[in-house]
Amino acid sequence: MSPPAAPLSRAAMLLLGPPGRQRVRASQCLLALLVFVVFAGLQELEVMLGLIDAAQSHWLTACNLGGSLLFYAVVRSGLNLRHERDPALTFAQIAFALVSIAWSYAITGPARGAVLAIMVLILQFGMFALRPGQARALAWFGFLLIATVMAWKSRTDPERYPPQVECAHFMFAAIVAAAVSALSIRFGQLRRRLQEQKQDLAVALERIREMAAHDELTGLLNRRSMGEAIRRELERQRRQAGVGVPVNVSLVLVDIDHFKRINDGHGHPIGDLALQHFSQLAREELRGSTDVVARWGGEEFLLMLPDSTPEQARACVDRLRRRLQAVPLAVTEPPLAINFSAGVAACLAEEDIEQAIEQADQAMYRAKTDGRGRTELG
Numbered sequence: 439m440s441p442p443a444a445p446l447s448r449a450a451m452l453l454l455g456p457p458g459r460q461r462v463r464a465s466q467c468l469l470a471l472l473v474f475v476v477f478a479g480l481q482e483l484e485v486m487l488g489l490i491d492a493a494q495s496h497w498l499t500a501c502n503l504g505g506s507l508l509f510y511a512v513v514r515s516g517l518n519l520r521h522e523r524d525p526a527l528t529f530a531q532i533a534f535a536l537v538s539i540a541w542s543y544a545i546t547g548p549a550r551g552a553v554l555a556i557m558v559l560i561l562q563f564g565m566f567a568l569r570p571g572q573a574r575a576l577a578w579f580g581f582l583l584i585a586t587v588m589a590w591k592s593r594t595d596p597e598r599y600p601p602q603v604e605c606a607h608f609m610f611a612a613i614v615a616a617a618v619s620a621l622s623i624r625f626g627q628l629r630r631r632l633q634e635q636k637q638d639l640a641v642a643l644e645r646i647r648e649m650a651a652h653d654e655l656t657g658l659l660n661r662r663s664m665g666e667a668i669r670r671e672l673e674r675q676r677r678q679a680g681v682g683v684p685v686n687v688s689l690v691l692v693d694i695d696h697f698k699r700i701n702d703g704h705g706h707p708i709g710d711l712a713l714q715h716f717s718q719l720a721r722e723e724l725r726g727s728t729d730v731v732a733r734w735g736g737e738e739f740l741l742m743l744p745d746s747t748p749e750q751a752r753a754c755v756d757r758l759r760r761r762l763q764a765v766p767l768a769v770t771e772p773p774l775a776i777n778f779s780a781g782v783a784a785c786l787a788e789e790d791i792e793q794a795i796e797q798a799d800q801a802m803y804r805a806k807t808d809g810r811g812r813t814e815l816g
């Protein structure tokens with residue numbers, strides 16, 4: 439980090455806290471404080487021009503700065519998090535700003551038109567940040583406040599607040615409140631639609647991820663994601679090897695025997711059912727939490743058995759074979775007995791994956807040539 443950045447980030451840390459949502463909230467509070475400081479400067483100018491009474495202006499400035507400092511302190515202390523529905527305290531801060539605006543309108547005299555413009559700005563923040571009902575409530579709250587001040591001032595100080603001018607201002611404030619109400623409903627609809635679209639996209643993305651990682655017919659991992667699963671497992675075991683646990687992963691290549699006969703004799707759909715049946719039983723028979731079964735292609739499957747020596751893997755595969763014989767596929771008469779040939783190889787490092795699969799393939803080929811329905815070690 440360059441030398442000037444360090445004190446800067448220390449200052450940011452002190453003022454705003456660690457990065458995250460609370461930091462954003464704290465910086466928004468400080469921004470509001472800054473706006474009030476600018477506002478205080480403008481008021482001071484109006485005091486100098488003789489438009490506002492100095493004491494009244496200073497009272498308002500003290501309340502504005504005190505209030506915004508209080509919001510900042512609440513956010514920095516984390517007390518705002520107790521307000522689960524609006525932890526940014528947006529509603530409260532806007533309501534506070536509206537009270538300040540009404541107060542400012544009451545003391546600003548001839549320059550009060552600008553105050554109405556600021557009210558519009560504050561209500562706009564609400565439309566973007568709050569729920570439609572809250573934005574509407576604030577619009578009418580602001581309108582009622584300012585209308586009350588207009589009525590009060592035109593009665594008690596008609597020279598500075600002529601009733602005709604207040605009438606025009608009243609209509610302007612009413613139009614603003616109505617427009618904010620209508621727009622906040624529209625914003626609410628748009629936000630809801632965006633939310634729905636976001637959800638639809640998330641579902642579609644999940645579906646695409648699922649399709650990209652799995653074989654459609656059997657639901658097993660496909661070739662690409664099996665490669666990733668093996669690499670992940672070897673990486674996990676390599677980390678454990680650092681604490682003295684040996685790397686132990688067996689790969690088994692399985693090829694269904696005489697599968698073409700099933701297709702030719704019973705039709706392709708029954709062949710598909712046979713593949714699904716094999717996948718189902720393989721999933722059930724192997725350790726669900728660690729072992730992985732993938733469709734390697736056609737009627738070939740690759741099994742990964744972590745923490746298993748090739749001999750232990752062979753025992754598992756032979757157990758699966760017995761299970762397949764015990765549970766034939768009951769969609770034909772007689773039920774379809776599925777058998778397979780398998781080759782086992784140990785895979786001890788990431789760079790050996792290709793070689794281990796090749797070894798398992800050769801062992802499986804030996805099993806085929808030696809009569810099928812058996813498991814050979816590579």
Ligand SMILES: Nc1nc2c(ncn2[C@@H]2O[C@H](COP(=O)(O)OP(=O)(O)OP(=O)(O)O)[C@@H](O)[C@H]2O)c(=O)[nH]1
Pocket residue numbers: 655693694695696697698699701705706707708709710713735736737806810
């Ligand atoms: N139903 C179905 N058949 C498939 C699928 N993928 C590959 N096959 C078929 O699987 C058969 C594989 O045939 P072969 O490679 O001759 O192997 P085999 O008949 O099992 O003979 P051995 O492996 O020597 O025991 C081919 O007929 C492919 O068309 C699939 O997704 N569904």
